[in-house]
Amino acid sequence: MTHGKAPSPTAVRRLLAPAWVVDLWTLAVPLAAVYLFTSAGSALSGSARVDLGYALVNLIIVVALWVFVGNSGVLSFGHIGFVAIGAWTMSLLTIEPLVKSNLLPTLFPFVQDASASPVVALIMGAIMGGIVAFLSALVLMKLNGLEAGIATFALLQVIVQVLTYWDKIGPKSGQSMVGIPASFDLPVVMSIAMLVIVVAWLYQQSTSARLLRASRDDIAAAPASGINVFKHRVIAFAVSGALAGIGGALWAQTNRVVQASQFNLDFTFLTIAMLVIGGMLSLWGAVVGTIVISTLNHFLGLLEGGLEIGSVTVSIPSGSRLIVLGLSLILILILRPGGITNGREAVWPFEKKLDFLTQAQRTFD
Amino acid sequence: MASSCSKKNGHLKKWSSLTSSQASSTSVEELELPLSAGFLRAEGISRSFRGVKALAEVTLEIPRGRITGLIGPNGAGKSTLVNILSGYERPDIGSVAMNNVDITRQTAHQKSRSGVARTFQHGHLFRSLSVLENVQVSALANGSGRRQAQRTAVGILDRLDLLPWGGLSAGHLPHGVERRLGVARALATAPEYLLLDEPAAGLNDGEMENFRNTIHSISADLNIGVLLIDHNMRLIFAASDYIYVLAGGQNVLQGDPDVVRSDEKLATSYLGTIASTLAKPTS
Numbered sequence: 001m002t003h004g005k006a007p008s009p010t011a012v013r014r015l016l017a018p019a020w021v022v023d024l025w026t027l028a029v030p031l032a033a034v035y036l037f038t039s040a041g042s043a044l045s046g047s048a049r050v051d052l053g054y055a056l057v058n059l060i061i062v063v064a065l066w067v068f069v070g071n072s073g074v075l076s077f078g079h080i081g082f083v084a085i086g087a088w089t090m091s092l093l094t095i096e097p098l099v100k101s102n103l104l105p106t107l108f109p110f111v112q113d114a115s116a117s118p119v120v121a122l123i124m125g126a127i128m129g130g131i132v133a134f135l136s137a138l139v140l141m142k143l144n145g146l147e148a149g150i151a152t153f154a155l156l157q158v159i160v161q162v163l164t165y166w167d168k169i170g171p172k173s174g175q176s177m178v179g180i181p182a183s184f185d186l187p188v189v190m191s192i193a194m195l196v197i198v199v200a201w202l203y204q205q206s207t208s209a210r211l212l213r214a215s216r217d218d219i220a221a222a223p224a225s226g227i228n229v230f231k232h233r234v235i236a237f238a239v240s241g242a243l244a245g246i247g248g249a250l251w252a253q254t255n256r257v258v259q260a261s262q263f264n265l266d267f268t269f270l271t272i273a274m275l276v277i278g279g280m281l282s283l284w285g286a287v288v289g290t291i292v293i294s295t296l297n298h299f300l301g302l303l304e305g306g307l308e309i310g311s312v313t314v315s316i317p318s319g320s321r322l323i324v325l326g327l328s329l330i331l332i333l334i335l336r337p338g339g340i341t342n343g344r345e346a347v348w349p350f351e352k353k354l355d356f357l358t359q360a361q362r363t364f365d
Numbered sequence: 366m367a368s369s370c371s372k373k374n375g376h377l378k379k380w381s382s383l384t385s386s387q388a389s390s391t392s393v394e395e396l397e398l399p400l401s402a403g404f405l406r407a408e409g410i411s412r413s414f415r416g417v418k419a420l421a422e423v424t425l426e427i428p429r430g431r432i433t434g435l436i437g438p439n440g441a442g443k444s445t446l447v448n449i450l451s452g453y454e455r456p457d458i459g460s461v462a463m464n465n466v467d468i469t470r471q472t473a474h475q476k477s478r479s480g481v482a483r484t485f486q487h488g489h490l491f492r493s494l495s496v497l498e499n500v501q502v503s504a505l506a507n508g509s510g511r512r513q514a515q516r517t518a519v520g521i522l523d524r525l526d527l528l529p530w531g532g533l534s535a536g537h538l539p540h541g542v543e544r545r546l547g548v549a550r551a552l553a554t555a556p557e558y559l560l561l562d563e564p565a566a567g568l569n570d571g572e573m574e575n576f577r578n579t580i581h582s583i584s585a586d587l588n589i590g591v592l593l594i595d596h597n598m599r600l601i602f603a604a605s606d607y608i609y610v611l612a613g614g615q616n617v618l619q620g621d622p623d624v625v626r627s628d629e630k631l632a633t634s635y636l637g638t639i640a641s642t643l644a645k646p647t648s
């Protein structure tokens with residue numbers, strides 16, 4: 001410890017940490033978990049690495065989803081729409097110009113000509129996701145509760161339909177974009193995922209997020225405390241949409257083939273299930289849920305393909321993954337509605353909570 | 366404890382700076398006197414829900430630094446009036462003015478930031494936050510920085526004897542503590558006017574007495590105009606400087622506690638006699 005405070009008599013054998021250390025701990029633990037998860041996955045076979053790539057992309061998307069859902073308490077079924085926008089941006093900016101003119105002849109001329117490095121394309125993906133999220137939030141965030149959730153689902157449908165049929169900004173109806181170069185290897189994707197976690201954490205510490213979390217607890221009481229719920233929800237939705245755009249851009253890089261129909265209910269369900277199973281009220285829950293479900297999915301995938309153990313081949317029917325995912329979600333909702341983390345952040349383990357009066361004293365120094 | 370006192374002074378200082386800026390356009394005397402005048406005034410308020418009149422031309426005035434009681438049978442429109450004063454509902458007709466500035470069309474969070482605070486009949490606490498955080502959030506939303514919000518919150522908790530509860534979750538509090546926390550949270554918005562919607566419901570006699578003292582000191586020390594709604598007549602008549610009686614969505618009676626107490630209309634309005642058979646308020 002560098003802060004040099006002596007342990008208090010009441011906290012024998014426990015280290016006293018200043019508040020910022022305790023706060024920073026809630027960031028350090030998820031980052032360490034992602035690092036360990038990536039290291040462990042990289043050490044495995046080739047198929048594990050492929051799944052790991054998707055897992056890290058899903059991690060970004062789930063963390064993005066958490067930024068809005070976790071802080072506002074409003075469920076969003078629409079975030080895969082922002083993922084699609086990020087994927088579209090990455091594809092249109094990084095496909096080779098020659099390939100692009102052959103494959104996508106109907107594009108707007110400026111889209112046809114646009115080209116950028118993968119990093120710039122990634123940033124553009126975030127900006128586009130953020131802008132669309134911001135604009136839609138201006139309309140959607142007037143709604144509350146279930147209505148808001150249903151409206152975000154409608155938004156997903158609108159975005160997917162536009163991307164499916166508007167050939168000025170994409171392929172002819174329903175076709176796919178191919179030839180997206182893979183420019184990011186696993187360590188880079190992991191670093192971007194960590195960066196996204198840092199951004200989400202910084203947002204979580206902001207005053208805007210604090211006020212939004214109060215409104216999550218009691219939407220009726222929040223305005224009486226002076227909280228402009230609409231404003232803070234719009235901010236959260238925009239930040240969340242931008243991060244989902246990053247997830248989409250990396251998804252395009254990972255999948256290399258991008259088609260509007262891929263941004264569907266299955267994808268939506270997977271990411272929401274990861275968030276809910278981990279614990280949708282905490283950033284730590286978003287990370288834990290993604291890691292647990294990705295790992296589970298990987299091994300179920302191996303089993304679906306048939307796994308040879310000694311001389312016996314063990315296999316389970318195809319489609320088992322989604323069934324297990326659905327059942328896990330139901331079980332979690334019944335047995336532990338707060339998710340694996342119960343909606344808590346990673347707790348600083350070395351210090352007993354200071355009793356409140358001591359804390360109050362400290363605020364006067 | 367000395368540090369805690371300086372905190373209280375800080376809160377007061379914030380207060381007096383607010384009031385003096387209010388009064389800057391008027392006289393120097395008011396600048397020196399922390400107790401500046403001012404009213405929160407509902408004028409000719411009417412409001413219907415699906416054709417049913419909840420309020421009909423109700424007028425009411427809440428002066429700074431005083432406790433104004435509001436009583437009436439269930440369904441008299443008391444809560445609707447509080448909702449309109451605090452921006453949770455809009456009147457069909459009529460206006461709300463604060464210190465002679467029309468604030469009828471301000472939304473709830475705008476009214477809170479303007480200086481009209483309220484509590485709720487049923488707690489409505491931020492249940493996943495601690496007691497301290499509940500109060501901090503109100504200060505933060507009203508423009509305080511982190512540190513300032515923390516100090517304000519600790520000071521208010523101290524004032525309402527909630528400090529020992531500060532670190533506990535607001536989700537599992539005894540009833541009396543919940544009621545006080547509701548008031549603490551409203552105070553953290555640095556209000557000029559405080560609307561208390563049945564704050565004493567469910568309190569025992571001892572708690573009630575403490576609560577009355579608390580409201581009284583808040584009103585006097587911080588120059589807050591308090592609107593006190595309750596069914597407990599002992600509390601209302603002991604605490605209020607002035608009392609309004611609503612029945613059937615109309616002003617029935619108003620005056621000093623002694624005047625209202627002895628007026629026969631009080632009995633009739635509470636006996637459930639249809640208010641429309643009564644003459645419109647003339648006092």
